[in-house]
Amino acid sequence: MLGETIRLAVRAIWRNALRSFLTVLGVVIGVAAVIAMVTVGQGSSAQVTRDVEKLGTNVLMIRPGQVAMGPRSSSGTARAFDLGDVERLIREVPVIETASAAEQSQMSAVSGNLNHRTTVLGAGNAYLDATDWEIALGRRFVTGEERGGRAVCLLGETVRQELFGNTNPVGEAIRLKSISCEVIGVLVAKGASSFGSNQDDIVMIPVRTFQRRIAGSSNVNMIYVAVRDGASSDLAKVEIEGVLREMRRIGAGEEDDFTVMDMKQLASMLTGITNVLTGLLAAVAAVSLLVGGIGIMNIMLVSVTERTHEIGIRLAVGAQARQVLQQFLVEAIVLSLMGGLMGIALGLGLAMLAAQIMTIPFTPDPMVVLGAFAFSALVGVVFGYFPARRAAQMDPIEALRHQ
Amino acid sequence: MQQQGPSGAPPAVIELRGITRVYGRGEAEVRALDGIDLTIRAGEFVAIMGPSGSGKSTAMNVIGCLDSPTAGEYLFNGVDVARLDKDQRALIRRHYLGFVFQGYNLLPRTPALENVELPLIYKGVGAAERRARALAALEQVGLANRGHHDPSELSGGQQQRVAIARALAGSPEVLLADEPTGNLDTHRSAEIMELLARLRAETGLTIVMVTHEEDMAAYADRLIWMVDGRIADDRPTQRGARDAG
Secondary structure (H helix, E strand, O other): OHHHHHHHHHHHHHHOHHHHHHHHHHHHHHHHHHHHHHHHHHHHHHHHHHHHHHHOOOEEEEEEOOOOOOOOOOOOOOOOEOHHHHHHHHHHOOOEEEEEEEEEEEEEEEEOOEEEEEEEEEEOHHHHHHOOOOEEEEOOOOHHHHHHOOOEEEEOHHHHHHHHOOOOOOOOEEEEOOEEEEEEEEEOOOOEOOOOOEOOOEEEEOHHHHHHHHHOOOOEOOEEEEEOOOOOHHHHHHHHHHHHHHHOOOOOOOOOOEEEEEHHHHHHHHHHHHHHHHHHHHHHHHHHHHHHHHHHHHHHHHHHHHOHHHHHHHHHOOOOHHHHHHHHHHHHHHHHHHHHHHHHHHHHHHHHHHHHHOOOOOOOOHHHHHHHHHHHHHHHHHHHHHHHHHHHOOOHHHHHHOO | OOOOOOOOOOOEEEEEEEEEEEEOOHHHOEEEEEEEEEEEEOOOEEEEEOOOOOOHHHHHHHHOOOOOOOEEEEEEOOEEOOOOOHHHHHHHHHHHEEEEEOOOOOOOOOOHHHHHHHHHHHHOOOHHHHHHHHHHHHHHOOOHHHOOOOHHHOOHHHHHHHHHHHHHHOOOOEEEEEOOOOOOOHHHHHHHHHHHHHHHHHHOOEEEEEOOOHHHHOOOOEEEEEEOOEEEEEEEOHHHHHHHO
């Protein structure tokens, strides 16, 4: 009997194919939006984790001030570090493989009549080591250049393309603010970061050069630390905290005025943000599912009215109320399940496309797909029930008279 | 299956005792049926006639278990069905009754064969047997080769024959026909009436028919004349008298 009812429902839906399609469009869009949002969100979470792992799980970041779980919030009151602090850390904490200050600022890089706004990073070779960043062309800094704060720079791939195209820029000069800088190398392309910012849009100069000629102060607001292979980063963190407290003369019982963050923390912070955003967007998308459900109810009510005569005939030949109810309920459910299936296909397609464009992994979650499918069935039940009940409660004589 | 009554007459299928149907209340009260007593025996072909508003359609609705009487007893095969609820009445219709209407009442855009199968679906008959019984019913009305046609592709007379096949497919005890020839010309009307008479003769079906045409009533063997919700006259037709004599 149920198989019969489903067959009947499919036929009724097919009979009004265009109308049925327009009816379920709301559900299609709703399901597609939810699936696309969640899949892209999960993909970018996976990408964040992957990126952070690529950075190295043995990398720690130190900032002045207490940074709870947000970027650069309360660093204002805390004393900045200086390069002496960086050197002392390397000396006094044996598990530190290498450490580098990393200061940055936005400005224009100029070459001839070409001009490109980019990020200028003041850091040393140690930064390249800590982040595993290789040189594609030319060479790294030499010690003299770092110590002396010479005007030399490494270009990210994007800056190289913008200013020099495919030609070899090594030996050429670019201008940053008032300094003229010799290009000594080009960095290997890294691609977009998890949040879509282009990591290759960068010019790197020695940190002393940055301090003297760009920042005009000897402050250091970020230190990258690479921990020796095999050493626990948790342990390293504790040791660094102890040394820093001593260096900064923080009494027992006083709060740290700096933050040591490991990559696990950073990863969970970033994926936390991604998840909140994903959830928010999915919730907005779910509203359109609700609207889609109302669309189904609307058309089912019209359909029940249109088919009053048919209902009368069915009642006359012996259909009971619950059989008529079942017929229309099944029709609503089949309708919204069809919408759900189309939405799943569309949503996964969109997510796949987005994943390609954003270069994040495409990781469809079977639970999400199953959930969306179940939810569209629920939409059918909830919004199909009222019209179906109206059909079931019809009086056979009245219904037969209706033409 | 049907036993002979004590007097040798066939047993009563339908017995109405003091059936009253009132619509509305107070000033607006309409007594569509006003204390009807009527017994119809197995195998009878009864025609009900009367002016409009005489209550013949209401009587059909009550007999067909589409409506419940306000007062009175309705014994169907000896069981009182007057107080049954909506769903129980649906079961009586499903298992014992078949309907033929003036307007055919076929499902549009649905092939004749599937229209005939409809009551069998609700009887829970499996697909293969359903198809076979529907084909047999179409054959009985002479439309075996029209099963795949939609109602819109059939003439009025053919549509009514499909409707009769649908009523027969469920093997009912009683066929209720409400002005079955009302939409048909004289020639087609005669065909339909001859079909009904033949089916009655072949299967022993009990037929109750409402009509306003004397010619059609003449095919029955008993004529009931209704006026103002009461039975004014109840006698055999010429055909009925001849068959009895």
